[in-house]
Each structure stands twice: as structure tokens, then as C-alpha cells.
Amino acid sequence: xxxxxxxxxxxxxxxxxxxxxxxxxxxxxxxxxxxxxxxxxxxxxxxxxxxxxxxxxxxxxxxxxxxxxxxxxxxxxxxxxxxxxxxxxxxxxxxxxxxxxxxxxxxxxxxxxxxxxxxxxxxxxxxxxxxxxxxxxxxxxxxxxxxxxxxxxxxxxxxxxxxxxxxxxxxxxxxxxxxxxxxxxxxxxxxxxxxxxxxxxxxxxxxxxxxxxxxxxxxxxxxxxxxxxxxxxxxxxxxxxxxxxxxxxxxxxxxxxxxxxxxxxxxxxxxxxxxxxxxxxxxxxxxxxxxxxxxxxxxxxxxxxxxxxxxxxxxxxxxxxxxxxxxxxxxxxxxxxxxxxxxxxxxxxxxxxxxxxxxxxxxxxxxxxxxxxxxxxxxxxxxxxxxxxxxxxxxxxxxxxxxxxxxxxxxxxxxxxxxxxxxxxxxxxxxxxxxxxxxxxxxxxxxxxxxxxxxxxxxxxxxxxxxxxxxxxxxxxxxxxxxxxxxxxxxxxxxxxxxxxxxxxxxxxxxxxxxxxxxxxxxxxxxxxxxxxxxxxxxxxxxxxxxxxxxxxxxxxxxxxxxxxxxxxxxxxxxxxxxxxxxxxxxxxxxxxxxxxxxxxxxxxxxxxxxxxxxxxxxxxxxxxxxxxxxxxxxxxxxxxxxxxx
Amino acid sequence: xxxxxxxxxxxxxxxxxxxxxxxxxxxxxxxxxxxxxxxxxxxxxxxxxxxxxxxxxxxxxxxxxxxxxxxxxxxxxxxxxxxxxxxxxxxxxxxxxxxxxxxxxxxxxxxxxxxxxxxxxxxxxxxxxxxxxxxxxxxxxxxxxxxxxxxxxxxxxxxxxxxxxxxxxxxxxxxxxxxxxxxxxxxxxxxxxxxxxxxxxxxxxxxxxxxxxxxxxxxxxxxxxxx
Numbered sequence: 015x016x017x018x019x020x021x022x023x024x025x026x027x028x029x030x031x032x033x034x035x036x037x038x039x040x041x042x043x044x045x046x047x048x049x050x051x052x053x054x055x056x057x058x059x060x061x062x063x064x065x066x067x068x069x070x071x072x073x074x075x076x077x078x079x080x081x082x083x084x085x086x087x088x089x090x091x092x093x094x095x096x097x098x099x100x101x102x103x104x105x106x107x108x109x110x111x112x113x114x115x116x117x118x119x120x121x122x123x124x125x126x127x128x129x130x131x132x133x134x135x136x137x138x139x140x141x142x143x144x145x146x147x148x149x150x151x152x153x154x155x156x157x158x159x160x161x162x163x164x165x166x167x168x169x170x171x172x173x174x175x176x177x178x179x180x181x182x183x184x185x186x187x188x189x190x191x192x193x194x195x196x197x198x199x200x201x202x203x204x205x206x207x208x209x210x211x212x213x214x215x216x217x218x219x220x221x222x223x224x225x226x227x228x229x230x231x232x233x234x235x236x237x238x239x240x241x242x243x244x245x246x247x248x249x250x251x252x253x254x255x256x257x258x259x260x261x262x263x264x265x266x267x268x269x270x271x272x273x274x275x276x277x278x279x280x281x282x283x284x285x286x287x288x289x290x291x292x293x294x295x296x297x298x299x300x301x302x303x304x305x306x307x308x309x310x311x312x313x314x315x316x317x318x319x320x321x322x323x324x325x326x327x328x329x330x331x332x333x334x335x336x337x338x339x340x341x342x343x344x345x346x347x348x349x350x351x352x353x354x355x356x357x358x359x360x361x362x363x364x365x366x367x368x369x370x371x372x373x374x375x376x377x378x379x380x381x382x383x384x385x386x387x388x389x390x391x392x393x394x395x396x397x398x399x400x401x402x403x404x405x406x407x408x409x410x411x412x413x414x415x416x417x418x419x420x421x422x423x424x425x426x427x428x429x430x431x432x433x434x435x436x437x438x439x440x441x442x443x444x445x446x447x448x449x450x451x452x453x454x455x456x457x458x459x460x461x462x463x464x465x466x467x468x469x470x471x472x473x474x475x476x477x478x479x480x481x482x483x484x485x486x487x488x489x490x491x492x493x494x495x496x497x498x499x500x501x502x503x504x505x506x507x508x509x510x511x512x513x514x515x516x517x518x519x520x521x522x523x524x525x526x527x528x529x530x531x532x533x534x535x536x537x538x539x540x541x542x543x544x545x546x547x548x549x550x551x552x553x554x555x556x557x558x559x560x561x562x563x564x565x566x567x568x569x570x571x572x573x574x575x576x577x578x579x580x581x582x583x584x585x586x587x588x589x590x591x592x593x594x595x596x597x598x599x600x601x602x603x604x605x606x607x608x609x610x611x612x613x614x615x616x617x618x619x620x621x622x623x624x625x626x627x628x629x630x631x632x633x634x635x636x637x638x639x640x641x642x643x644x645x646x647x648x649x650x651x652x653x654x655x656x657x658x659x660x
Numbered sequence: 661x662x663x664x665x666x667x668x669x670x671x672x673x674x675x676x677x678x679x680x681x682x683x684x685x686x687x688x689x690x691x692x693x694x695x696x697x698x699x700x701x702x703x704x705x706x707x708x709x710x711x712x713x714x715x716x717x718x719x720x721x722x723x724x725x726x727x728x729x730x731x732x733x734x735x736x737x738x739x740x741x742x743x744x745x746x747x748x749x750x751x752x753x754x755x756x757x758x759x760x761x762x763x764x765x766x767x768x769x770x771x772x773x774x775x776x777x778x779x780x781x782x783x784x785x786x787x788x789x790x791x792x793x794x795x796x797x798x799x800x801x802x803x804x805x806x807x808x809x810x811x812x813x814x815x816x817x818x819x820x821x822x823x824x825x826x827x828x829x830x831x832x833x834x835x836x837x838x839x840x841x842x843x844x845x846x847x848x849x850x851x852x853x854x855x856x857x858x859x860x861x862x863x864x865x866x867x868x869x870x871x872x873x874x875x876x877x878x879x880x881x882x883x884x885x886x887x
Binding site: 303410419420422423424425426427428431 | 743745746747748749750752761762763764853860861862
């Protein structure tokens with residue numbers, strides 16, 4: 015239709031004017047249309063003005079005519095009245111009377127028509143005569159019939175819907191083999207070989223092939239078979255599935271990897287046990303049995319593969335204490351006395367494994383962070399095999415890390431190259447993490463036990479929230495209660511690594527402690543004793559005493575077993591001395607001038623009075639009898655007592 | 661033997677490590693052989709407190725560039741060098757010309773381009789020796805050999821923290837004076853060429869090339885035998 019030639023449509027107005035005559039040469043002469051005044055005159059001629067007679071002589075002849083005449087008369091009268099406006103003063107009265115008369119005549123006519131009914135009758139407006147004529151029974155029957163037809167239609171429609179729903183359910187229940195197969199294919203990899211359908215449940219596409227896969231060449235294939243042992247006569251069971259899968263025999267059952275860190279010595283307990291990849295598969299209502307089966311088999315395969323990788327590494331890597339690989343358990347000793355065991359627990363079918371640990375784990379036994387880290391390690395293990403080898407990479411580039419391709423053109427030296435290459439295996443990482451966790455928990459326990467045991471200088475530990483898997487840090491403060499503002503000289507920042515603890519002192523010293531907890535304990539104890547003496551020094555400043563000598567490590571007195579004793583000597587403003595040396599106890603000595611001692615023997619040796627002001631030997635203060643909550647408080651009281659009043 | 665001392669100044673950046681190095685040639689002491697001089701130097705370094713960290717090797721192969729049947733042009737030489745310090749790299753340079761840093765596949769490429777680049781196998785020079793580390797300095801004392809006869813001694817001194825060539829020349833000189841017997845040579849020519857002063861590994865190879873060329877010329881001039 016489109017594309018055709020354009021059609022010209024011309025519009026012509028209809029011929030309004032009538033043709034009067036057509037001349038010989040073809041010209042038409044139209045009747046001229048009437049002008050307005052001519053039109054009016056023409057219409058006025060149609061009006062018959064001559065029929066206006068008196069309205070009193072009317073009988074019962076045509077009330078319509080009479081009415082018309084009455085109107086015309088009125089109009090005439092009005093017209094006459096208009097032309098003779100003020101003829102005589104009774105004009106208005108006459109008009110009113112006349113109109114009243116008209117009205118009366120009309121009323122008389124209407125009443126005569128109603129009464130006599132001779133020539134005219136009153137006819138009411140026609141109404142529906144059938145209403146009220148039919149009996150109610152018939153009406154009822156009629157309604158019933160119409161309702162029945164409507165019901166019939168609705169029932170038909172409902173029946174159709176019911177049928178289709180029932181069909182649907184029937185289909186779903188029946189579970190056609192093909193539709194099941196389609197569902198299976200949407201979740202698992204399938205391929206058809208001759209007349210068998212095989213599937214793949216290994217992690218090859220996630221990267222577990224290539225380097226590692228060579229040593230663990232499990233195919234991971236399963237077979238799909240049609241379930242034909244159904245008796246059509248009997249009722250179809252609820253969990254019937256027309257499709258069944260057959261998995262390899264060594265992947266049956268369920269498996270998980272158990273990692274546990276145990277301490278053989280009795281001072282601290284086991285650090286805990288973690289079960290990895292242990293899933294209680296609760297079948298949801300919609301999952302098919304083959305799905306559960308395949309998932310369980312895949313889990314078993316994953317656990318086996320990881321365990322194979324770990325045991326391979328355990329045999330290959332060299333460490334100071336060699337790892338032991340026994341059947342399905344790897345035992346290694348990160349620290350002497352600490353045992354890390356990784357075992358693969360595989361339970362086949364319904365046999366209850368007697369060695370299986372009970373399901374409930376004590377809450378503080380469960381190492382959440384370690385579990386999370388181990389899961390991450392396992393996932394990374396697959397990811398790295400996938401990304402390092404697979405595309406895209408240039409055809410000429412060697413396999414391996416992508417950044418290694420830059421090593422040639424950028425002339426990297428050995429240090430940079432080794433930093434690019436990953437050298438740690440999975441087992442090493444696990445061991446490092448286990449070591450770190452162990453060291454951290456033991457450090458925490460040491461600090462806590464010291465804090466609960468010793469009350470005088472208080473020890474506070476602030477652990478940082480953000481830690482690394484191989485490093486944590488804690489800030490240890492040693493303070494005296496009530497004197498925190500003036501005695502804050504001992505603040506230690508501990509960084510807990512994999513095998514060592516590094517302590518940074520406030521005065522800048524850096525000390526490295528090994529994993530032995532006794533070292534840390536001794537160090538903290540010595541710091542506590544030094545704190546006491548530091549506190550006295552600060553106190554002296556506040557109280558107005560002079561510090562005469564201060565030594566962190568005195569060479570006099572009894573030899574301490576841990577660390578060194580420290581001592582301080584302070585003098586009051588008028589000469590009373592006080593000396594104390596803590597560590598295996600605090601000893602405070604007070605020295606008075608000679609003239610204040612009561613038990614003084616008068617002797618003749620003293621010739622001059624000034625010799626009376628020399629210092630007399632020290633007297634020890636009964637420290638346990640002193641009032642005061644802690645050492646610094648007692649010292650303050652003592653100094654306050656000895657300060658001379660002005 | 662003449663003493664050529666190339667000093668490279670290496671600066672350690674965060675991303676790329678360039679070291680300032682100076683490669684120099686040490687004259688053989690009077691009456692002693694090359695090996696004895698090398699041993700003497702090693703002992704001096706150890707006395708200084710340097711720690712031996714293995715061996716190093718720098719070699720240089722010569723290729724004739726351009727077709728032989730072109731008599732008007734002087735023959736251009738392409739030198740392909742390897743440095744054990746950058747084990748995955750291969751350096752290709754012309755004398756006083758550009759230097760290319762490439763993958764080890766470059767060697768294979770040269771074999772494929774046999775028809776255009778002829779390998780002059782007799783001109784292969786290499787320098788092997790011990791590698792010492794002394795705090796921020798790396799010293800490599802090597803014996804330069806050509807056709808398995810020792811021609812000279814090369815000493816490479818590297819100052820790791822610095823990348824700007826001219827800034828630590830004095831420091832390097834002072835350090836070298838502490839263990840080298842005779843006078844320290846002048847600033848290497850590569851330093852003057854630098855526009856921004858940043859050192860790169862190709863400068864090391866340029867210095868080595870200069871050294872090896874000198875050795876070759878000496879060999880040609882004086883014939884075999886050491887003085």
C-alpha cells in the first residue's frame with residue numbers, strides 16, 4: 015500500500031444555489047439567495063394574522079385552536095395597547111380582568127372535558143402493562159433458569175482450571191526422566207559417551223589440575239542411570255526420582271579434615287580442635303537425592319586432595335623436627351611440646367566411626383580465627399593454581415607468575431625475583447599460623463596470671479584489634495593504683511610474631527624474647543620492680559625531696575634470682591634520708607641525723623656541735639606494718655611523715 | 661694493564677633497584693700473577709669486614725652486524741652481555757649506542773638471526789669472581805678472561821642506597837681507596853651522559869663493555885702474554 019503514487023483529493027463545496035437557467039453558451043445563472051429582510055418577509059407571509067376572533071364564543075371546539083386564538087388575541091391586544099399607551103386610566107384594570115377571564119375560560123374548558131368526555135378525553139401517559147400482570151411463580155422460575163445458565167458457565171470454567179492444575183501436579187510427581195536430567199545438567203557437568211551419560215565432579219575447572227593434579231589424578235566421574243524399577247500399578251512414593259547417580263566407590267560417605275593443636279606438657283591445655291569442611295547436609299524439601307549424593311562425594315574428593323597436597327609437602331619440606339605422616343594423619347611439632355595434627359576423617363556409609371569426636375565442641379576450644387584462616391588458605395590454594403597458568407598469557411612467556419615476565423626487561427636482581435616468587439607451601443603456612451596462635455595465647459595467659467597474682471604494681475594489657483595472621487601486638491602498662499599520672503614510666507609494646515616476642519621499651523630499648531614463657535615472666539617481674547623505684551623517683555619530685563642517687567641495677571646487696579635489684583636514695587629538705595631497694599621484696603631504710611636519735615650514747619668524742627648533724631646508721635622500716643594500699647602510697651605517707659614542718 | 665675504574669652509583673628506589681656501580685680494572689701488581697692479585701684483593705676485603713656472598717659472572721659475546729659483503733661500511737658490532745646480578749635478563753648494546761634489556765629468549769632470537777648477525781666466537785670475554793657485601797656496598801672482584809686466558813682484573817663497586825650517579829662518586833672513590841692498592845680512576849664516561857642522573861643496569865653493562873673492549877685492544881696490540 016505504501017509507495018504508491020500520491021492520490022490527489024480535491025474538495026468541492028456542494029452547490030448551494032439553485033440554477034435558474036443555463037445559457038446557450040453554458041453559463042449558469044443562479045438564483046440569488048434571499049437577503050435577510052426578504053427571508054423575514056417570506057416567513058412572515060406564512061403567518062395567518064387574519065384568524066384573530068373573540069375568545070368568549072368558544073364552545074368545546076378544539077381547545078388547541080382556542081388556545082391559539084387566545085394567545086393571538088392577547089398578542090393583538092398587547093400590540094394595540096402598545097400603540098395607544100395612555101388612552102384611558104381604566105386600561106390596566108381592563109387588561110387584568112381580561113386575562114383573568116381567559117384563565118377562567120381555560121379552566122372551564124378543561125373541567126368540561128374531564129366531566130363530559132364527549133369530544134375530548136384526558137388520556138394518561140402509557141405505562142408498561144406487563145408489570146404486575148405475570149404471577150410470581152413464573153418470575154421465580156425465570157430467575158432460576160437464568161441463574162442455572164450462569165452457574166453452568168462458571169462450573170465449566172472451574173472444571174477446566176482444576177484439570178490443568180491436576181495435570182501439573184501429576185507431571186511434577188511423575189518426574190520425567192528428561193526433565194530431571196535437565197535439572198541435573200544445570201548444576202553439574204555432564205557429557206554423553208556412546209550410550210552412557212557421565213558427569214564430572216572434580217575441581218578441575220576450579221584449578222585443581224595442572225601441577226597438583228598430576229599427583230592426584232582422581233577422575234571424579236559419576237554415571238547417570240535411569241531408575242526403571244518402578245511399579246506403575248502401585249502408588250508412586252514421595253521421594254521417587256527417575257534418575258540415579260552412581261559415584262565411584264572411594265568417594266562414598268562423607269569426609270572432613272580435622273586440625274588440632276595439643277600441648278603435651280600439662281601447664282596449659284590443648285588449644286583446640288577444628289573440623290574443616292564438615293557439613294551436615296540437611297536436605298531441603300526441594301533438593302533431589304542425587305544432588306546430596308554428588309555434593310557429599312565432591313566434599314570427599316576435596317578433602318582427599320587437600321590432604322594429599324599436605325602430606326606431599328610434609329614429606330618434601332625440611333624442618334628441624336621432621337613431620338610424621340601416618341596413614342591419614344600428619345603430625346608435626348611447631349614447638350617442642352606442642353603437637354599439631356591434621357587428619358582426614360572419612361566415614362563411609364552408615365557405619366558409625368568410633369573414633370569420631372563428638373559433635374559438640376567446647377566454646378573456648380574452637381579456634382574461630384584459625385578455622386577461618388585455614389578455609390582461606392584452602393581456597394587460595396585452588397585459586398593460585400588456576401590463575402597462574404591459565405590465559406591470557408603471551409605465547410612466548412614462561413609459565414608462572416605474571417610479574418616474572420617483567421624480570422627480564424627490567425633487569426631484576428635476585429632479591430626482587432625471590433620476592434616475586436612464592437616459596438611457602440600450604441603446610442608451612444598452617445604451621446606458622448598454629449605457632450603464632452599458640453604463642454599469642456600463651457603470652458596472654460602469662461600476662462593474665464601475673465596480673466592476678468601480683469597486686470602491688472598493677473599490670474594492664476591492651477591488645478590491639480587489628481592483627482595479622484602471623485603477628486599480633488599488645489601494650490603492657492605497669493602502674494600503681496592511684497598514682498597513674500605520676501608513675502607511667504614503664505610502658506612496653508610487645509609484638510608477638512611466629513616464633514619470637516619483640517619488646518619495645520618506652521626508653522627505646524628493643525628486647526627480643528624467645529617463645530619460652532619463663533623469659534617473658536621474668537622480664538615482666540623485673541620491670542615491675544623497676545617500676546617501684548621509678549615511682550619513688552617521681553614521688554620525690556612531687557613531695558619536694560631530692561633524689562640523691564638512682565640506679566636501675568645495683569651491684570650491692572644480695573644477688574637476685576631474676577633480673578637485678580634497683581635502688582634509690584632520696585633526701586628530704588632537712589636531711590632525712592630514705593633508701594629502698596625492691597625486687598625480692600622492698601626494703602626501705604630511713605636515716606636520721608644523729609641528734610634525733612633517741613638511743614644515743616653521749617660520748618666525749620664529739621667535740622663540736624656540728625658533728626651532731628651527721629647521719630646515723632640506717633634503720634629499717636617495718637614495711638608490712640605501714641599503712642597504705644600499695645608501695646607508692648606507703649612511700650608517700652612515709653615521706654610525708656618525715657618531711658619537716660616549716 | 662691499565663686501570664679503568666668505572667664507578668656505578670646505584671640508588672635503591674621502592675619499585676626499581678638501580679645501583680650505582682663502578683667497574684674498574686685493577687692493574688696486576690708487579691711480579692705477581694692475576695690470580696695472586698685477585699686473592700690479595702679478596703683478603704683485603706675480608707679484612708675490611710666484607711662477607712662473601714657467592715660468585716658472579718659477566719660475559720660478553722660479539723656479533724658482526726650487517727652483511728659481510730658490504731665493503732664500504734665499517735663493521736658494526738653488536739654485543740650481547742649477561743650479568744649474573746640480573747639472572748633473567750639479557751643485554752644487547754652497540755658501542756656508544758643504545759642498550760636493550762631483554763628476556764633470555766633474546767639469545768635464541770640471535771641464533772635465529774644467524775644470517776644477519778654472525779657470532780664471533782673467539783671474541784667472547786667474561787669476568788668471573790667472588791661477590792662481597794660490606795654493609796651498603798657490594799664489591800665484585802673478577803678475573804677477565806678471553807679464550808680461557810686471564811687478561812685482567814675487574815673490580816665492580818656498588819653502592820646500593822643511591823640512584824643518582826653523580827652524588828656518590830666521592831663516596832665510592834673513598835671506599836675504593838680503602839682497599840685498592842693504587843690510584844682510583846676518574847669518573848666513568850657514562851656519568852656525564854646522564855641527563856637526569858638516574859642510574860640504570862644498562863649503564864653497568866656499558867661500563868663493562870668499555871672495559872672489555874680495552875682489554876681486547878690491549879690483547880691485539882701487545883699480543884699474548886701479560887706484562
